[in-house]
Amino acid sequence: MSDLSDKREQLVVERVPKGLLIGGKWRPASGGREYEVEDPSTAQPLCAVPDAGAEDAHAAMDAAAGAQAAWAATAPRERGEILRNAFELIVERQDDLAVLMTLEMGKPVAESRSEILYAAEFFRWFAEEAVRIDGGWKTAPDGNGRIWVMRQPVGPALLITPWNFPTAMGTRKIGPAVAAGCTMIVKPAHQTPLSMLALAEILGQAGLPDGVLSVLTTTRPGDVCGPLLSDERLRKLSFTGSTQVGRKLIEQSAGNVLRTSMELGGNAPLIVCEDADLERAVEGAAIAKMRNIGEACTAANRMYVHASVAEAFTGRLAEKLGSMVVGRGSEDGVQVGPLIDEAGRSKVDELVRDAVAAGARVVIGGAPLHDRPGYFYPPTVLADVPLSARLLKEEIFGPVAPVVTFDNDDQAIALANDTVFGLVAYVFTESLRRGVRYAESLEAGMVGLNKGVVSTPAAPFGGVKQSGLGREGGTVGIDEYLELKYVALDV
Ligand code: NAP
Numbered sequence: 008m009s010d011l012s013d014k015r016e017q018l019v020v021e022r023v024p025k026g027l028l029i030g031g032k033w034r035p036a037s038g039g040r041e042y043e044v045e046d047p048s049t050a051q052p053l054c055a056v057p058d059a060g061a062e063d064a065h066a067a068m069d070a071a072a073g074a075q076a077a078w079a080a081t082a083p084r085e086r087g088e089i090l091r092n093a094f095e096l097i098v099e100r101q102d103d104l105a106v107l108m109t110l111e112m113g114k115p116v117a118e119s120r121s122e123i124l125y126a127a128e129f130f131r132w133f134a135e136e137a138v139r140i141d142g143g144w145k146t147a148p149d150g151n152g153r154i155w156v157m158r159q160p161v162g163p164a165l166l167i168t169p170w171n172f173p174t175a176m177g178t179r180k181i182g183p184a185v186a187a188g189c190t191m192i193v194k195p196a197h198q199t200p201l202s203m204l205a206l207a208e209i210l211g212q213a214g215l216p217d218g219v220l221s222v223l224t225t226t227r228p229g230d231v232c233g234p235l236l237s238d239e240r241l242r243k244l245s246f247t248g249s250t251q252v253g254r255k256l257i258e259q260s261a262g263n264v265l266r267t268s269m270e271l272g273g274n275a276p277l278i279v280c281e282d283a284d285l286e287r288a289v290e291g292a293a294i295a296k297m298r299n300i301g302e303a304c305t306a307a308n309r310m311y312v313h314a315s316v317a318e319a320f321t322g323r324l325a326e327k328l329g330s331m332v333v334g335r336g337s338e339d340g341v342q343v344g345p346l347i348d349e350a351g352r353s354k355v356d357e358l359v360r361d362a363v364a365a366g367a368r369v370v371i372g373g374a375p376l377h378d379r380p381g382y383f384y385p386p387t388v389l390a391d392v393p394l395s396a397r398l399l400k401e402e403i404f405g406p407v408a409p410v411v412t413f414d415n416d417d418q419a420i421a422l423a424n425d426t427v428f429g430l431v432a433y434v435f436t437e438s439l440r441r442g443v444r445y446a447e448s449l450e451a452g453m454v455g456l457n458k459g460v461v462s463t464p465a466a467p468f469g470g471v472k473q474s475g476l477g478r479e480g481g482t483v484g485i486d487e488y489l490e491l492k493y494v495a496l497d498v
Contacts, residue, residue, distance in 0.1 A: 016337065019106045020054050020201065027057045027224065028207045030070035031217025037062040042226045044201060047113040047345045048335040048381040056200045059225040061234045064192075067221035071163040071190040072240040074218030079160045079188040081216075086185055087137035090130040092213035097127040097206075104174070104205060109336040111199045112173055113344040113382075114299055116337055125462065126175035126206075129480065132464040133182035136485050140187070153496040158489040160188035161266055162242030165235050167228075167256070168203065169248045170196035170347055171302045171404075176247045176270075177203055179468070179479045181210070181220070187488035189243065192221045194231060196248075198347055200224035237262055245487065246270065247304075249402075250428070250473045268477035268487045270304070270469060272402050273430030276423035277307035277459075278445065280416070281315045283435035284457075289323045291459030292408065295433050297328065297386065298460065300344055301406040302351070304474075305431045305453075305461065309399050311419050314412040321370060321390050321410050328386035328408065329371040335381070345381040346405055352382040355405030362389055362396040362409060372407070400426065416441065424450045430470035431461055452478075 026033030035041075036057035043052040057063075097104065105119035112119070143156035164184050168176040177193060184191050195203035207222045225231045235241055236259045244260050246253055247270040260267050277295055279288045295307035312320050336344035346352045356375050363369060372387030384405050392399065392409040399409060413419040423432055432451040436442050446454045452470040455461045462468060467481035477487050 016106060016110055019103050020110060022103070023054075023107065023201045023204050024208050025054060025056050025204070027059050027063055027067075028204070028220065028222040029063065029067050030073075030221070031211070036060060036225075042197070044111055045198070045348075046110050046381075047347050050380050050382070053110055053201070056204070056224045058227065059223040059231050060227060061230050063223055064231045064234045067192045067223055068163070068235055068238050068240060070218040070221050071192050074216065075160075075163055075190045078190050078216065078219050081188065083137045083140060083186075086188060087134040089210070089214045090134035090137065090182060090185055093210050093215075094127045094130040094134065096209045096213055097123060097130070100209070101127075104202070106337060107205060108173055108199075108202050109344070111201050112170060113347060114336050115341045115344050118299065119336070122172055122175050125464070126172075126178040128464045129175070129178040129182040132480070133186040133485065136183070136482070137186035140485065140489065151497075153498055155494040155496055157492050157494070159492055161488050161490050162189060163240055164189045164191050164243035164245060164488065165232065165241055166191055166193045167232065167244070167246045167248065168193065168195050170198040171299055171304075173199035173202035174206055177206055179464075179484075180245045180247075181206075183479070183485045183488050185215070185219075187485055189488045190219050192223060192235060194223050194225065194228065197224070197226045197228070232256070233259065236260055236265065239263055242266060243488065244268070253475070266487070268479070269475040270477075270479060271430075271473060271475040272428060273304040273306070273470065273474055274308045274400070274402060274426045274428035275305060275431045275433065275451075276449075277310045277433040278419050278423060278435065279310070279312040279316060279320055280419075280434070280436040280438070280441060281313040282437045282441070283316065284437055285316060285320060285323065287457060288320060288435035289327055291433060291435060291455070291457065292320075292324055293327050294459035295455070296408045297331065297343065297406055300346060302347060302404050304402075306403070307408070307433055307459070308403055309423075310408055310410045311413050311422055312410055313419075314414055317390075317410065317412045321388060324408060324410075325370045325388040328388060328406070331386050333376065333383055333385055343386060343406060345383045347382065349382055351404060352384050355384050355403060355407060358398040358401065358403055359387060359389070359407055362392055362398050365393045365396050367392040367396060367409065394422075416444070420445065420448045424448075427473040428470070429472035430474035431455065433459060
């Protein structure tokens with residue numbers, strides 16, 4: 008690493024406001040508590056941010072409730088323009104924002120930049136949706152009276168985001184909430200607060216009024232979110248994270264019968280049929296596996312490959328993944344960064360060991376890289392993975408591709424659906440008929456047909472089964488932040 012990139016990195020971190028944003032003011036946590044944010048590629052601290060507690064949560068709730076009525080009354084065009092301004096500012100600052108994200112999260116800068124642009128697109132998309140909130144008007148079936156339906160903002164929303172996509176998981180919630188006219192309290196993951204603080208600053212500069220958005224950074228999520236979820240003024244919870252935590256939050260939301268949106272864990276199958284274009288399948292599998300170092304809810308977690316092409320596919324995938332450069336995300340040419348922390352890496356290691364003990368064969372990789380600081384794990388391909396292996400049932404969240412063979416489509420569909428998760432599934436086939444059958448039979452909220460990436464702001468993103476409730480993005484994304492009100496008219 009050169010001195011220049013060191014200095015640039017320092018500057019990028021220094022520029023981020025290190026405060027809780029409450030009522031338009033940046034302030035320390037009550038009691039002055041702070042915690043250190045770490046660079047996962049060095050295991051060294053980057054800076055300190057406030058460690059919010061219950062008192063700060065109350066203050067943020069006061070700000071959100073206080074700003075709600077005036078915010079809901081703003082013109083849709085004004086809310087849209089704020090989002091559009093924020094979109095422009097993010098695009099303008101994409102380089103610095105990408106370096107910042109890489110420093111706290113680890114992914115290579117090129118991937119961080121893609122996330123920044125993807126994140127910004129949610130603001131552009133919802134800037135356009137803000138002015139399209141419609142309603143209904145009809146004559147009652149018996150001709151007596153009219154039925155008028157309007158859509159209004161749900162009200163103050165708590166938005167909880169994960170560390171793996173620190174900016175995009177925020178804009179996917181903030182975009183529709185702003186467009187709909189909801190005030191917000193955002194709690195980013197403790198590992199990646201800086202990207203959210205930088206985003207909040209941009210939204211202020213884009214014209215978001217004071218109090219509409221609060222940001223609480225904390226290492227005590229229960230202490231901060233518990234009081235918010237039991238506060239009657241909160242009307243909405245949108246959560247992206249693990250199914251385990253999501254389940255707990257749904258229980259906590261029951262007290263106040265909150266509207267909830269849940270974007271939870273995945274266990275995506277990737278199916279390669281005997282008639283697949285192998286080059287396309289290997290490309291798609293590499294992206295579906297390695298995007299975000301495998302730390303994505305959409306990551307291909309289980310690869311089911313027809314027995315007749317399994318050897319060729321596995322060999323080509325191993326060659327492709329094995330050639331990827333592992334290193335610090337800010338260094339030139341690096342394609343695979345570190346995992347988020349030691350707990351994340353240990354889990355990947357444990358799952359690989361379990362599979363190998365059960366009979367899986369290591370084609371490449373297979374053990375953590377302890378020859379450097381940080382939490383590195385190399386791209387790994389496992390063949391002959393037995394169905395009993397834990398990594399076919401649990402999210403791996405790392406760069407490990409387990410390959411299992413199948414003999415016919417019915418078997419592949421049954422294997423793919425044999426999970427409590429249902430976020431996304433990928434299928435590679437050159438037959439339209441077969442592709443349609445898979446798309447209709449797979450229990451998933453999204454299907455990638457000959458494609459390793461499905462995410463786009465223009466489509467409804469979300470899962471079925473224990474992968475979640477509700478959808479983010481597309482024309483339905485804003486519905487999560489709107490309530491229907493029906494007015495019966497006697498005319
Ligand atoms: P996580 O442990 O569930 O944490 C997610 C967020 O919840 C973090 O902000 C975390 O805060 C917070 N949290 C933890 N315990 C909480 C509690 N008791 N009350 C309130 N908030 C609490 O998940 P993660 O490890 O950050 O993210 C990875 C998971 O997210 C994976 O399962 C992945 O599949 C899922 N994900 C899903 C989608 C999707 O769209 N479906 C997208 C991305 C990721 P702390 O950081 O302080 O623990």
